[in-house]
Amino acid sequence: MKKHHLTFAALLAVASVGTSCTRTTESKETTIVQSAQDLSQIFESYYEERLQLFPLEATAIADNRYNDQLPNDITQEHKQTQKAFYQKYLDQINQVDREMLEGQEQISYDIFKYEMQMSLEGLEQPTELMPVNQFWSLPITMAQLGSGAGNQPFKTPEDYTNFLGRIQAFQVWGDTAVANMKRGMAVGVVLPRALTLKVLPQLQSMVVKDPTKSIFWEPVKNMPEGFTSSQRDSISQAYTKAITQQVVPTYQKLYEFMQQEYLPQSRSTSGISGVPGGEDNYRYMVRYWTTTALTPDQIFETGQSEVARIRSEMEKVKEQVGFKGDLQAFFKYVNEDPKFTPFKTSEEILAAFTAIHNLMQPQLNELFGLQPKSAFEVRQTEAFRAASASAEYNPPAPDGSRPGIFYVPILDATKYNAVGMESLFLHEAIPGHHYQISLQQEQEGLPRFRQYAWYGAFGEGWALYSESLGKELGLYTNPYQYFGRLSEEMHRAIRLVVDVGMHAKGWTREQAIQYSLENELTSEEAATAEIERYMALPGQALSYKIGEMKIKELRHKAEQELGTKFSISAFHDEILRGGVMPLAVLENHMNEWIEQQK
Known part of the structure; x- marks a missing residue:
């Protein structure tokens, strides 16, 4: 595995300055190599120790050394062990001079430090x-x-x-x-x-x-x-x-x-503010899941304006197809009219997803230079868990022993609604989770803690952004598929309102369910399950939309500042190359990239 290729490229540049400053060059060179080696050692030790502390993570990446172990991670002793672990590595990273690092190493430094600090803060919460x-x-x-x-x-x-x-x-x-x-x-x-x-x-x-x-x-x-x-x-x-x-x-x-x-x-009560210390806990969870400094109030306002914007887009589709009636009636029509459930067998549904993939293949090559080597499959979710499962992506094993799998739960093929299949495939499969996770695991030179990292704001944000690429990929030519895309985006915008509503503004579970039913294509049963998920995981549902909006904002900035020099495939490759990271680190990195492109 190549390590520190950017640093050594930088060293070559330093070395070529000339002989008049040889001595300075030598000492700087030594410092950079020293910092890079220190950094590499810190990351490697950290990850090895982490897998012992969290053996389920090791099992998830097909590292079978700890498959018999399950630490009792809800004891005070285990929390103290974690605290000492994160503090040790925070102290070590603080010994490294960031200014002496280059490119991806600076990004690794920033992500690592952020992770140690947020983990320590998280241990203060009585989860x-x-x-x-x-x-x-x-x-x-x-x-x-x-x-x-x-x-x-x-x-x-x-x-x-x-x-x-x-x-x-x-x-x-x-x-x-x-x-x-x-x-x-x-x-x-x-x-x-x-x-x-x-x-x-x-x-x-x-x-x-x-x-x-x-x-x-x-x-x-x-x-x-x-x-x-x-x-x-x-x-x-x-x-x-x-x-x-x-x-x-x-x-x-x-x-x-x-x-x-x-x-x-x-x-x-429905929200976490209903328990002692709950308000502080929620503020931490918002920062943890969005990887930003946004306040609950700012997120709530963003959510409301996004819901209004997407609603007006939905109204346009309703008019385009000539539907007479309000948006609620249109939701009901799209949910219930038999023409939207054209399938007879599970095989037909899986084949329809494969057809979506084939249709966009030529455009994928225009939008992406980097494409995963990992194999990919569409599979039906196993019967024993299909009833409670949603469509999901299961990452490939790094050693190639398991492909990336897009799982589709099909309880009754004749009731499977085709609306939204295109946006679902873009999000869960290609170029959403499959591209992002596979490329992250395949990047040579990334430390392991980054190869297998997960930040929902970036990972889910990328998958939701991928849904917005439908038209560029030759999809959404059918207005109902585009409506499916708007429904998915609306679902994520509603989350900003109801999550903050329940956890910071005293909303009840029933208020949140009602808000969902008024604004999206869903059933009461599905809306209830979603709202109860947000109750169980304060802040988690905010990550999708916040991440998507940041990636769109960065793309808009790059297009504006680079003009004719802007390349969409170069932009996408740069976003994906470094894997998931906190949004502040991503923004900093992409701003530097834009300057380099100029």
Whole structure:
């Protein structure tokens, strides 16, 4: 892997200045090399140590060294360990002279320092007091891993033994989670009642009398053919015991506690400001998820103006197709008219997505110089999780053992609405998540902490920006597909209003659901699930639109300042080349790039 190519190019430039300043050049050269080597060593040590501290991250990138480990990360001890870890590396990065670095190294320095500071600040938040929610939490992650359809490998007998280690650790985590929630109840840091009610059936579904009916039995059912009969027997016995004595009792304990003790004390408020310290927590979450210094009030106002702008665009499409009636009636029409559900089989739906890809292929080469080497596939979401899944992208394994996969949940092909398929493909697949994540992993010379990093404001912002490229890519020729694009953008703009509304302005869950129903193409059931997601993850939903608007703003600036020198493919390549980063770092970098292009 090439490292520090930019630094050494800079050194060559310094060396060619001439002999009259040889001594100065030598000392500067030494300092730069020293800083670059120090930096490289810091990043490498950090990432190695990080994978030990967060072994699920290692499993996710197909690094199998810690597949048996599951630290109890909601204990005070683990928080202290994390604090010491981030502080150590913040101290180390502060020893490096940023001025002595070049190009991508300065960007790495800026991202790393930002990450250490934000992580330390995050540890001040009492997140461990609400360790369970219906959207992201370990009881859900364990079921995904244990199903055999997630990141946890089940290819060798050792893989099966490894996961038993995680099951054992999960039992300990469950005990801590109950103790933490009791502490939360004592100080009023509890989930909203609506979310507790959503968690209960998730936990209950894992409580089974027959171990072979458990989702954790799936890998046993699907053992590789090469296993010997004695290996099969011992794995079956071990998993029967683990499910019966560890998995089921852990979910049972969580369920009974949350139903009997936690539900009666769950809060009636919807937003995080309803718990002690909640306002400060939300301000931190807004900065964490948007990677900006924007205030909740600024985001709320931006959201309202974006909703108004997109509504007027929707009105234009309604008029274009000659629909008589208001926007609400048009939403209903697009949702319910049979002409928008033309499919008979799942295969037809998957083929329609492939056709979208083929249609835009020639234009992709105009808009992008950099294109991923990683393989890409469109697949139907597995039946066991399709009911609760949305369309999603699963990144490729860095070693090429797994392609990038665009998963499409199809419960009933005859009810699958074709409106918005083009924008969905642009966002989740190409050139959205597949281009951005694959190129990030494939870039030589990027430190590993950047190759596998994730900043939602950049990553989701890029995917939403990708939807805006539809016309340039030869799509959106059908007004209903363009309306689908506007609906997706509206969905992200509404989030700015309802997230801040609930968490900072005292809005109720019902107010937020109503606002969604008035402004977008959705059902009450879907709107409710979305609003409850924002309740569970304060600030997360802000990242998409804030990131998209920043990328559009940078493109507009580059077009204005560069005029005839502006190249769209060069702009896109530069955005993608360095992977995800905080938006302030991106803006700084792209401003320098614009100056260089001049």
